[in-house]
Amino acid sequence: MNVFMAAVYTNSYKPGQNRYVKLTDHEKNLVENIPHILESWHYVGKQKFVDEMRADNAKIFLDSGAFSAYTLGATLSVEDYCNYILRNQDIIRVEDGSMMASVLDGIGDPLQTWRNQMEMELRGVRPLPCFHANEDERYLEHYVKNYDYITLGGMVGSSTKALSIWLDRIWDRYLVDGSGRAKIKVHGFGITAIPLMERYPWFSCDSSSWIQSAAFGSIVTPDYGPLTVSDKSPSRHDHGQHVSTLSQVEQDSVLAYLENQGFTYERLSTIYESRAAYNLWAYGVINTMINAKHSERFMGEIQELF
Numbered sequence: 001m002n003v004f005m006a007a008v009y010t011n012s013y014k015p016g017q018n019r020y021v022k023l024t025d026h027e028k029n030l031v032e033n034i035p036h037i038l039e040s041w042h043y044v045g046k047q048k049f050v051d052e053m054r055a056d057n058a059k060i061f062l063d064s065g066a067f068s069a070y071t072l073g074a075t076l077s078v079e080d081y082c083n084y085i086l087r088n089q090d091i092i093r094v095e096d097g098s099m100m101a102s103v104l105d106g107i108g109d110p111l112q113t114w115r116n117q118m119e120m121e122l123r124g125v126r127p128l129p130c131f132h133a134n135e136d137e138r139y140l141e142h143y144v145k146n147y148d149y150i151t152l153g154g155m156v157g158s159s160t161k162a163l164s165i166w167l168d169r170i171w172d173r174y175l176v177d178g179s180g181r182a183k184i185k186v187h188g189f190g191i192t193a194i195p196l197m198e199r200y201p202w203f204s205c206d207s208s209s210w211i212q213s214a215a216f217g218s219i220v221t222p223d224y225g226p227l228t229v230s231d232k233s234p235s236r237h238d239h240g241q242h243v244s245t246l247s248q249v250e251q252d253s254v255l256a257y258l259e260n261q262g263f264t265y266e267r268l269s270t271i272y273e274s275r276a277a278y279n280l281w282a283y284g285v286i287n288t289m290i291n292a293k294h295s296e297r298f299m300g301e302i303q304e305l306f
Contacts, residue, residue: 001294003197003287004038004061004206005280006190009049011211013280014056019273026262027277034280036287038206040065041081042074050088059093061206062101063189067156070107078104078116082123098149098185103127105153110135114142128187133158133166137174144174149185149203156190163196171200171298180297194286201296210279219268219278222285224254231269243269 012019013031023031037058042065044050053060062085069076081104085092093100103120104127106112113130120127129147131140132154143150152170155163177183185203188196192209213220217230228235228242235241243254243265255265261281267274 001197001202001287001291002036002204003283003290004036004204005034005210005283006038006063006206006208007040007043007211008034008037008280009039009053009058009060010043011276013273013276014052016052016055019276022271022273023277024267024274027274030281031277034284036204037061038063040068041084042066042069042076045080045084050091053091054088058091060091060100061187061204062092063206064102064104066105066107067153076104078119079123082120082125085125085127095149095185098128099126100149101125101127102151102187102189103130105130105132108132110139114139130189133163137170140170140174144184147184149187151187151189153189155188160193160196163193164199167196167200176201176298180295182296182298194290198290198294200298201294207283210283211276213279214272214275217275219275220282220286221257222282222289223257227254229265229268229275 008014008031009017014020015028015032020028020031038061039049039053040063044053044062064076064081066076085099085101089099103113104116106116110132113132117127117129128149128151129143130151130153131143133152134154152167158166175182175184175186180201182201182203186201188200188202188205190207191197191202191205192207192212197205209220213226217233217235218226218228220226230236233242236244239245243251246254258265258268261278263274263278268278
């Protein structure tokens, strides 16, 4: 499984961008070597981002950004999206012959998503189809039968518990064979919970948790899990809820751990960009850890009424 970090270029963390210049040499080196990045056309449609990605020899997973556009009341054009993809194929990743660009999905309308899929193919682009949580499962059956690589969406905002119930059903019924192995490649949009990354045989997923955690004053460590470090966080007044309020022994252990990774508590507690760089690196380590222990099978026991 590959975990793609969402919106690295649009958050300006790559060479030549404004947040990148605030990083230390060590942080720059880590950010420069992020292997898996996802960007949304709704945002990187601007030529500025195309030029920056091309100069960086980027190969990104391209999401349409339909959900973001929907929440902002913007309208996206299938024709414009296809033209963008055809003009900029050099910056879009290809996996086993599948261009990693998702369909322009119709939010809340699976029929429109399917129609967009068909129109994009007629325009010379074969995007990865998308099936959203709780849609009519006949659409999923169609995608599984006709495509080698699909995406699952509509999961942002749902609890891990609610998603696991739905995902257990979907994986068991449609996406794995009798041995629990994935029948096709599956990408999970917006998977932020590590237990969900671990539970299913995803081929890929993406997460924006790296930037969200940094914004809320936290880092996500491979060994200790989330740690609140910002000196502006309200939790710094609560015992055991912030690195500064841990016991002395715990603090010493955490600080030594961070320093061994090339980071300082001082920077992480005061500089937002340092936390973001840490999280970008940490999710890569977490990705490696998940792959090392993952069986590539889904072995959940699903109980149905009928």
